[in-house]
Amino acid sequence: MTDRLDIALAQLNPTVGAIDANLAKAREARARAAEMGADLVLFTELFMTGYPPEDLVLKSAFQRSAREAVEALAADTADGGPGVIMGTPWVENGEVYNAIALLDGGRVETVRYKYDLPNYGVFDEKRVFAAGPAPGPVNFRGVRIGVPICEDVWTDEVCECLEETAAEFFLVPNGSPYEKDKTDVRLNLVVARVTETGLPMVYLNQVGGQDELVFDGSSFVLNADRSLALQMPAWEEQIVLTRWRRGEEGWLCEPGEKALIGNGMESVYRACVLGLRDYVNKNGFASVVLGLSGGIDSAICAALSVDALGADRVRCVMLPYKYTASSSLDDAEACAAALGVDYDVVPIAEAVEGFSAVMKSTFDDLPADITEENIQSRVRGTALMAISNKFGPMVVTTGNKSEVSVGYATLYGDMNGGFNPIKDLYKTQVYALARYRNQTRPSGCLGPEGRVIPENIITKAPSAELREDQTDQDSLPPYDILDDILECLVEHEMSVSDIVARGHDRDLVKKVERLLYIAEYKRRQAAPGVKITSRMFGRDRRYPITNHFRDRD
Numbered sequence: 412m413t414d415r416l417d418i419a420l421a422q423l424n425p426t427v428g429a430i431d432a433n434l435a436k437a438r439e440a441r442a443r444a445a446e447m448g449a450d451l452v453l454f455t456e457l458f459m460t461g462y463p464p465e466d467l468v469l470k471s472a473f474q475r476s477a478r479e480a481v482e483a484l485a486a487d488t489a490d491g492g493p494g495v496i497m498g499t500p501w502v503e504n505g506e507v508y509n510a511i512a513l514l515d516g517g518r519v520e521t522v523r524y525k526y527d528l529p530n531y532g533v534f535d536e537k538r539v540f541a542a543g544p545a546p547g548p549v550n551f552r553g554v555r556i557g558v559p560i561c562e563d564v565w566t567d568e569v570c571e572c573l574e575e576t577a578a579e580f581f582l583v584p585n586g587s588p589y590e591k592d593k594t595d596v597r598l599n600l601v602v603a604r605v606t607e608t609g610l611p612m613v614y615l616n617q618v619g620g621q622d623e624l625v626f627d628g629s630s631f632v633l634n635a636d637r638s639l640a641l642q643m644p645a646w647e648e649q650i651v652l653t654r655w656r657r658g659e660e661g662w663l664c665e666p667g668e669k670a671l672i673g674n675g676m677e678s679v680y681r682a683c684v685l686g687l688r689d690y691v692n693k694n695g696f697a698s699v700v701l702g703l704s705g706g707i708d709s710a711i712c713a714a715l716s717v718d719a720l721g722a723d724r725v726r727c728v729m730l731p732y733k734y735t736a737s738s739s740l741d742d743a744e745a746c747a748a749a750l751g752v753d754y755d756v757v758p759i760a761e762a763v764e765g766f767s768a769v770m771k772s773t774f775d776d777l778p779a780d781i782t783e784e785n786i787q788s789r790v791r792g793t794a795l796m797a798i799s800n801k802f803g804p805m806v807v808t809t810g811n812k813s814e815v816s817v818g819y820a821t822l823y824g825d826m827n828g829g830f831n832p833i834k835d836l837y838k839t840q841v842y843a844l845a846r847y848r849n850q851t852r853p854s855g856c857l858g859p860e861g862r863v864i865p866e867n868i869i870t871k872a873p874s875a876e877l878r879e880d881q882t883d884q885d886s887l888p889p890y891d892i893l894d895d896i897l898e899c900l901v902e903h904e905m906s907v908s909d910i911v912a913r914g915h916d917r918d919l920v921k922k923v924e925r926l927l928y929i930a931e932y933k934r935r936q937a938a939p940g941v942k943i944t945s946r947m948f949g950r951d952r953r954y955p956i957t958n959h960f961r962d963r964d
């Protein structure tokens with residue numbers, strides 16, 4: 412039995428389905444850990460397949476590939492180097508489990524299954540995995556290690572059971588998606604588990620974007636006295652060696668680096684950047700294109716795109732029509748120049764008017780209305796998709812959560828596009844993010860320092876510029892009021908009367924409630940985007956499209 416263990420923690424960015432690449436990444440990490448002198452390397456939840464693999468797990472070919480990769484890595488451990496705790500799906504007796512495999516001495520020593528499968532919010536694990544029995548510790552070179560998997564530490568049961576079966580400390584592999592202000596939630600949970608069991612805990616989380624989810628890393632270690640032994644950075648890959656020593660009081664992790672975890676605007680900004688970067692890169696796009704209107708939404712999306720990919724991978728196009736103010740042209744050009752991106756102006760009058768001419772007899776001289784406004788938006792959407800088809804960039808779409816909530820966006824028009832980095836940010840948060848980015852370029856961002864969004868874009872009244880002198884507030888309440896009502900309805904599921912009790916006008920709340928419900932059909936056709944809040948549209952909030960319910964309060 413040893414009294415010393417050096418454990419490498421691999422906070423890495425796997426890709427869902429890329430089993431060969433994930434295996435290669437694991438081998439590289441193990442080689443690095445061996446150089447550091449590690450006895451054991453810990454990987455994150457389902458690292459071998461990437462997390463969350465969703466229904467891929469149901470395919471027998473996928474299950475087989477994952478197993479072969481785990482067995483290949485197990486064979487590597489015959490070299491006498493570090494053992495490995497690897498997250499992987501595992502099939503036994505016809506059931507598929509969300510598992511960890513302990514690999515050592517050239518073989519799969521043991522496997523343990525996740526007990527508590529999350530099945531709420533964005534998680535659907537009961538759909539694809541069977542729940543395992545309450546796990547006992549694994550025995551690694553004479554040390555009994557508890558390995559609860561992610562959700563297993565969100566309640567006390569599994570850790571208690573592990574402590575009762577003589578676990579000496581916990582190594583917890585996680586696939587815990589980012590949400591604003593979640594860092595404290597995780598820390599409090601780990602404090603609770605450490606307090607209940609008196610055992611130290613390693614909380615290791617993956618990093619990177621996977622469709623709408625983004626994982627922040629932010630892994631850490633708490634000793635049995637609840638002191639923070641180590642804090643890994645957010646948003647970055649890192650392999651770190653932790654040194655464990657057994658004393659009279661049990662195991663202690665020697666204090667190591669404590670990275671500062673930015674919160675508030677910094678974390679929101681970096682989540683949007685990494686979510687967009689990984690979506691674009693992991694789906695094989697060399698570049699992106701977006702319509703730059705001189706408005707705040709497209710300006711922040713341009714800044715996020717440049718910070719994610721670098722200016723040379725971002726193309727911005729101004730698509731003016733007769734309602735585009737000359738100040739919008741100036742603002743768009745100034746924004747593009749500040750960001751250093753390729754910028755074109757493609758006037759759309761001929762296409763808009765050509766389309767109107769084609770429809771003239773069908774429309775039978777009916778007066779112009781929103782139909783003609785939407786044609787402008789759809790011409791812009793078509794132009795951007797044409798650039799995408801011709802040159803290959805993915806279209807970044809720019810609707811914020813306030814617009815997406817109330818359907819203030821045109822289907823097959825400004826809603827066109829592959830990915831939306833601000834989909835889960837209300838308009839008031841978009842303004843705050845723009846101000847933040849003008850003051851601070853967060854670490855890991857590839858754009859220039861300093862002001863990248865001209866002040867006029869932030870201070871002018873927002874407008875879709877689809878008719879003369881239009882502003883958003885012709886159709887919508889002021890955004891601070893709208894956003895508060897929306898947050899009450901969406902994030903907090905509050906009743907109309909409770910929202911009115913906050914000081915809002917009842918008719919307005921009822922109007923917003925109605926707009927929210929009737930726009931569900933648009934959201935179902937919207938591009939994916941980065942989850943930031945506790946209740947993103949989509950998997951986090953599954954409302955019916957056909958829905959006659961209205962709150963009677």
Ligand SMILES: Nc1ncnc2c1ncn2[C@@H]1O[C@H](COP(=O)(O)OP(=O)(O)OC[C@H]2O[C@@H]([n+]3cccc(C(=O)O)c3)[C@H](O)[C@@H]2O)[C@@H](O)[C@H]1O
Pocket residue numbers: 781784785788789818819820821822823824825875877886932956
């Ligand atoms: N339940 C349902 N299921 C399936 N489809 C449904 C539907 N209800 C309506 N529809 C369809 O949807 C159509 C209406 O939706 P849509 O065509 O999008 O048009 P609509 O929502 O009527 O108009 C677009 C709105 O977005 C605003 N806006 C704001 C900011 C920027 C931009 C921009 O474009 O740049 C636009 C614009 O001012 C206008 O208020 C209907 O004609 C109908 O075909």
Ligand SMILES: Nc1ncnc2c1ncn2[C@@H]1O[C@H](COP(=O)(O)OP(=O)(O)OP(=O)(O)O)[C@@H](O)[C@H]1O
Pocket residue numbers: 701702703704705706707708709710728729730731732735791809825872873874875876883
């Ligand atoms: N003149 C334009 N040139 C290029 N793209 C445009 C133009 N007008 C609209 N778009 C595209 O359509 C999107 C929707 O317009 P919208 O008015 O909602 O956003 P915005 O102009 O960026 O911001 P704001 O709403 O604050 O004015 C824009 O973000 C942009 O991508």
Ligand SMILES: NC(=O)CC[C@H](N)C(=O)O
Pocket residue numbers: 456529534560561562563565585586587588
């Ligand atoms: N993968 C999981 O089990 C994640 C669930 C957990 N509640 C989290 O968000 O961290």
